[in-house]
Amino acid sequence: MPGRKAARLLVGLTAAVAVLGLAVPANAQEKKIKIGVIYDLTGPLAGGGSELQYIGAKIMLDQFTKTGVEGYKIEAVYADAQSKPDVAINEAVRLIEQEKVNMLLGFFSSAQCVPVAARVEQLKNFMWITTCISSAVLSDKNFKYVFRPQASGDQFGLMTTDFIAQNAKAKLGKDPKDLRVAIIHEDGAYGVDVSKGNEAGAKKAGFNIVMKEGYAATAPDLSALVTKLKRARPDVIFHTGYNPDITLFGRQAREQGLKFAALVGHGAGYGVYEKLKEGLGGDVNHVFNADPISIWAANEKGLNAKLPPVIKMVGEEFDKVKPGVAIRSAHVGMAASNTYVFLTEVLPRAIKKYGGVDPEALRKAALEVDLPEGGTMLGFGVKFFGEGEQMAGQNQRSFPVVIQYIDDKSYVVWPKSQAQREAVLPLPKGSTFSNQ
C-alpha cells in the first residue's frame, strides 16, 4: 500500500513537473519576430548609397522595436554583405539557418538580390526587398516568398526616356527622331536592367540611339568611353552607375571636353548628392536623377495623413546620425518607407489574420496589401503581382520620379503630377558640359 501511494505520488509529481515544465517555457517564450537585415556596410557599395539605406531601415526598425507589433517584439539582426554577392548569399543563409530569423529585409545591390532571392525562395523563407531594382530578380521567376515594394529597373529607364521624349521638342527644339541619345551603364544586373528600360523607352520614343555600352564599375579608366561619346555627339546621355564610376566618368568627361544637353542618372550613385558634389563640384548642377521620390520632397497633401509625422521623425533621426547634410539622400527615405510598409501593413495582418510570423503567414499578408497612391511615404501605392504573373512579388503601383539638382537643392521635375518646378533643359550656356 505505501508502495502504491509512493507510486501515485511519483506519477503526480511527474505529471506536475511535466505540466509546469511545459508551462514555464510557454510563458517564458516571448512572441517575437526576428528580422535579418542585410546591406553593404563596407566595400565600394557602402558609400554608394547602401549605408544610407541601412540607416533608413534601422531608424524604422528601432522605432518599432520600442513598441512592438501586435504583441510581437521586433528583433533585428544586422549583417554586412561587404559589397560582394557571395558574402550576401552566405550571410542570408547564415541568418536563416543559424540565427533562425523569420525573414530577411534589405539588399542594396541587384547583383546580390538575384542570387539571394533564389536561395531564400529555395529555403522557403520570406524576403522583403527595400532597395535593389533589377527586374531580373523577379521577372519570370514566380517566387512565392520574395516581395519588393520598390519600383523595378526597367521602370526607371522608361521614366527617364519618357521625360526626355515629352520635353524634346519644347525644351531641346528637336523631334524625338532627331534626338541623339547615348545609353551607358555599369555592367551588373542593375545597370543592364535599367539600360534595357532606357533602350525600350528610346525605341518607343523614336530616339536616334547613337551609342549603348556597359563597363565594369571598378574600371580604373573610362577615357575610351568618353572619346567614343565625343565621336557619337549625343544630345542626351542616360547613365546608370554607382558612385566611384560616376565621379570618374564625370571627371574624365570634363577633362576630355565632352559636351551634351542633358545627363540623366538612374539612382544608386546619382542618389547621393553629397558625394556627387564632392567629386564633381559645380558640374553636378542641373544633372537629372531618377529615383523613388525623396520622402522629404513628397507632396504631403497627397499622402495619407498619418505619414507626414513619420517622415518628420525619420528626418530628425537621420540628422542625429548624419548632421549637416545639404540634401538628405532619397536612399534613406526609400529604405525607411519600404520597411514601414512591412511593419504596418504586412506584419500586423500576418499576426492577426494568419496567426503568426511564419513565411506562409507573411506571404499571405503581403499579397493582401492594397494601398492606393499616396499610401506610402514615397507617394506610390502598394499592390503586389500575385503568383503566376510575370513579375510575381513586384509592387505594381510603384514608380520613380525624375529629379534635378539645381544649386544644391533637388526638385522633382517629372512626372508632371509630382513636379515641383520646370526642368532646366538643356544645360545652360557656360556650364562645363553645355553643347549650346
Add this chain to the structure above:
Amino acid sequence: MQAFLDIFDIYLLEAVVNGILLGGVLALLALGLNLIFGVIDVTWICYAELVMIGMYGMYYMVQVFGLPYWAAAPIAILLVAALGAALHYIVIAPLLTAPPINQLLATGGVLFILQSFATVAFGIDFRNLGIRLPVLAIGEMHLSYSRLLSFAAALIGMVTVYLFMTRTYTGTAIRAISQDRQIMSLMGVDTKRIYLITSALGGALAGLAACLLVLQYDVHPFVGLSFGPITFLICVLGGLGNFVGGFIAAFVFAEIISLGGLFSDLEWGYVLAFAFFIVMMFIRPAGLFARRS
C-alpha cells in the same frame, strides 16, 4: 576604303594619347612593386593598399589640415616610405627564408588589414581632394594635366631609379643583392640594411603614385581593387623585377585597353588586354623582356 580612312580621326589620336597617359599611371604603380620584387624577391600583394594609405594621407593633409598640395606631397611620400620600411621589418623580414607562398599569404593578410584599418579609421565614404587641374586643349583633343603629371612623374621616377641603381654605391649593392643574395652577405654587405632601404624606396614610389592618383580618383578603402590586379599583371608581363620591362608593359597594356575600348566595347579592351597577357605567358613565361637563358 573611305570607311577605313574614317577611323583615322582626331578621336583615334586622342585614344592613343589617353592610352599613353594611362600607361604613365600604371607604369608609376608598377615601378615600386618591381623594385621590391627584383631585390627582395617578395611580391607585395598589398602594394595598392599602401598607395591607398598615401592617398588618405594626402586627403587629410590637404582637405582637413589645410596644407598646400606641394607641401603635403613630400610628407605623404615619406609617410608611405616609412610604412614600406615597417612592412618589411615587421612582416617580410621574419619570412625571408620561408616558402614564397607564405610570403604571398602574409602580404595578402596585410592587404586585408590595411583595407579594414582604413574602413574603421576613415569610414567608407568616398573622399575627394577637391583640386581640379586645368585641361590642355589641342583642337578637338583635350588632355588632362593630372594625367600628364603622372606621366611625367613616371618618366622621372623611372630615370631616377635607374640612375640611383647604376650610379650610387647603395644602388650597386641593391643590384648585386638582387643577383645573389647569399654571396653578398658573405662579402660583408649588410643585406638587412639594403632590404630596408629598398622597402622604403618601394614605399616612397607608392607614396609618389598616391600623390598623383589622388588628383584623378576618389579615395576609399577599396580603391586598391581597381589598380592592384592590373599593376601585378603588368609587372608579370614585363618580367617581375625588370624595371624597363614593367615600364614598357604598362604602356602596351594601357594602349590595348584604350584602343580596344575605342574600336569595340570598353570591356573588350580589358578582355583583349588580359587575353594578350595569357598568350604572352605561354610564349614568354618570364615576361616580355626577359633575357633568354
